[in-house]
Amino acid sequence: MNNQSLDIATLVKTQKKGFALTQPFYLSDAVFEKDVDSFFYQDWQMAGHVSEIPQAGDYFLFEMMKESVIIVRGKDGTVHALANVCRHRGSRVCIEPRGNTKRFTCPYHAWAFNLDGSLFNARMLDEDHDRSKLGLKRVAVEVFHGLIYVSFSDAPASFDKLRADLDPVLAPFALERTKIAYRESYPVRANWKLLVENYNECYHCTAAHPEFARSHVTHMAAERVEPLNAEMQARSKLAGVPTDYFDCIGSARPKGSPDYACNRYSLFDGYLTGSEDGAPLAPLLGKVKAYDSGASDVYVGILNPMLIYCDHALIYRFIPVDKDTSIQEIIWLVHEDASEGTDYDLDRLKWLWDVTTIADKRIIEKNQEGVNSRFYEPGPFVSMEAYTQRFIEAYLTTLTNA
Template sequence: MSVHPIQQAHTDGDAIDRLVASHRPGHGLVRAFYHDQAIFERDMERVFRRHWHCLAHASVIANPGDFELFKLGDEAVILTRGMDGTVHAMLNVCRHRGAEVCTKEKGNAKMFVCPYHAWAYSNDGSLRAARLMPKDFDRSAHGLKKLHVRVASGLVFISFAETPLDFDPIEQSLRTSCGQYGWGDAKVAYRQSYPLDANWKLAVENYVECYHCGPAHPEYSQTHALEKPAEMIEQLNAAMEQRTCALGIEIGSANHWQNSAAGQEAIHTFRYALYDGVSSGSQDGSPVAPLMGRFTDYDGGVTSIHLGGTTFLVCYPDHGMIYRFIPKTAGTCEMELIWLVRGDAVEGQDYDLEKLTWLWKVTTEEDKKIIEHTARGVRSHYFVPGPIAPMEYNELRYIGWYLEEISRA
C-alpha cells in the first residue's frame, strides 16, 4: 500500500503551503494537519492569535475586583473587573522577569503581586509598585500586556491581535440572536471542561456537522431535527418560525462566514427546529429552566451561532450553551461547556441542575469518545481522507475557511 504523496512532505513553511495547495476539494484534511508541530504553530499564529474568542460569560466576574485565570495554548489570561466596573484582559506575565503574577484560579483582588520580586499591579493591569527600582523608572510603561476585550450580550471576547478584526458586526449579530434570549442578563449555572487527546480541528469538525448525530447521539436525535437532511425539516422549520413571530420575536439569521482578508470576523447564525412537542434541549424535551429574554412561551426552535473558529453558541428559550474549543498542543485540546440560565433563577427552586445539564453532558461524553477514536485513526501513516458527505456542508465550509486562514501571512 502506498502512502498518499502529500503526506510525505516535511512541513516547513513552504511544505505547509504545498499541503494547502494540494488539498483535494470536497475531501477532509490529510494526516499532517492533525499531528504536525509546524502546522499547529501556524494554527496558533494565523487562526488563534488573529480571531476573537469567547472567554466567558461576564457574570463570572460580576463584582468589582473579581478575577479568573484562563489558559489558552501557551498563554494565560487574567480576566478582571476593575474597581470602576470595566472588564480587562491581561497576560499573566510580569513585565520584569516574566513570572506569573496571578497564582490563583479565581477570586477577588485589588492587586496582583508577583511572587518573584514583588512588583505589584492593579487589577486593571497598571503597575503600581516596583520595589528598589531607580527614580527615573517609568511605571506607566510597564503595565501588564493588555488584550483587546469586548463584551457583547453578556459574553466576554478577547483578541490577541495587534489590530483586531472588526467586532462591531459581531456585536450586532449577537444582539439580534442570543440577545433576544436575554443572555446579557443571564448567569452561569454550570461549567465543565473535557480534555481531549485530539487535535483541536478534529473537535471542531465534529461539532459543526450532524451527519454523525443519528448513529452517535441517539439522545440528541430524539428531540433535535438537525440530525435530518435539510430538505426533510423544511416544514418543521417553517412552523418554528411562525411560532417565533407569533411571540413578537424576530431573531436574526445571517451567514457571514468569511476569511479575515478584509478585516472581518466570521460568524454564521442559523435556526433549526426541534421535533413537534419538544420545548427544549433536555432528556425528554420538556422545559428545564425559566424562560429567558423576550420569550413568553416556547417556539420549538434553536438558534445556533458559529463565531471565529473556536466559539459556538446554542440558544434555547429557557437556557443557553457556550462551547469553547481550546487548542493545547498539536495532539491535545479542551472543550469547555457553559450552561446559562436567567440571572434571577435559583438552583433547586427554578431549575434542577441534573436535568438542565443532562443532554449536553451525555452528548459531549459521546463526542469525546468519537473524536478520540478519530484521532487514533488518523495517526495512521496510511490514512487518506474520504469525501465529505452532503450533510457535512458546515464541515466542508469550515475546512475551506481554515485553509484560507493559514494561507494568509
C-alpha cells in the first residue's frame, strides 16, 4: 500500500474511538514515514545504560533507521550524545560499535574530534574557517536513573515533570547501580505498532503465555487482583518499595513532557520474582530490603517500557526496521556487584521473558498476516486493553500535532 498521497489527517479524524486501527495505519508507506518522523525521530529513545561507559573515553553507538549516535563518557564524566556524521563531508566518524578512545578520528580525511564533539584537528583547513563551529553536532541526551535516553528532535520534551513523579518510584531500585546481564533482539515480521499494542495488554496472556500467567496477575479481572495488591502493599512497606503510584490510564500525553506511567502489582502466592519456580534470581536491587512479591510496570516514552522486580529489571525497546519489519530488544539488568554463575544463573534469569517474547513474536506475526487481509476490519477493544487504547490515543494525538 504505497499511498504517498494518502490524507493522513483524514485517516486520523475518521478513526473510530475504542476500536483497533484501520488497515492503512499498518500498511501505508506514507503512514510509516510519518511514524518515523513523528515518533522515532521526535520521542526520547532508550539508547543504553551508564554501565556500558564507566570510564572516560568509553563509547558505544546507538543506531536507529538512518541515524547513528556516539554515546560517550567525557573526560569530566559527562555523558555526551554526538551525531556520527563528520563535519567535513559527512562520513561516519566512528566505525566500531563500542570501545574506548582519546578522540574520534574520521577514517575518510582524518578530521579529529574531542570526546565532547569539538573539533580537535582538521588537516590543511584554511585558517579563516571558524573551527569552533565545526564540531560534531550534538544530540539531546538525558541520563535518568542510569538509563541513557536520546532524542533527535530540535526541541525535545522536558524530563522535569517525569522526574518529579518517577524519581520516588525508581529511587529504591537504584537502577544507576545495575549492569546489563544480557540483551537479546527478536526480529518480528510486523509493523512496529503491533508490537507495542501487544505489549500493552494482557488480554491474550491466559491463552498465549501459560508460563507468564501462572506467576503474574495482569491477565485477571481487577476485582480478583485488588485483594492480592492489598496484601502486597503491606509487604512493600516493609521492603522499602513504594506503591502509591499514580494512574495515567486514559489521560492525554502530558504537555511538554514525554509520555510516562507506572504501576506496581502483586505476583501470585509463591512467586517472589519473575522466575520459573518463584524463587529469587539475583541479589536484591538498590535499597530494597526484602521481596514484596511485586512487579513494577514503568513507561518512559511510549516506546521504552520497563519491568522492575525486587532482584532484576528488564528494559524493552521497540525498533522499526521498515514498514513490515521490527525488532523487540530486551535488556536484563542486575545489581552492579552480581556475578554470573555465583549470584545469578543467566538461563534462569532470562527464561520467563525469553519464552514469552518468542511466543509474542509468533502471535504478532500472525496478527500482521490477518491485518494484511482484504477481510480485515477493526474490532472494539475490551476493558483489559486499556493501555493499548491509551497507546492508540497517544499515537493519534501525536500524528495530529506533528
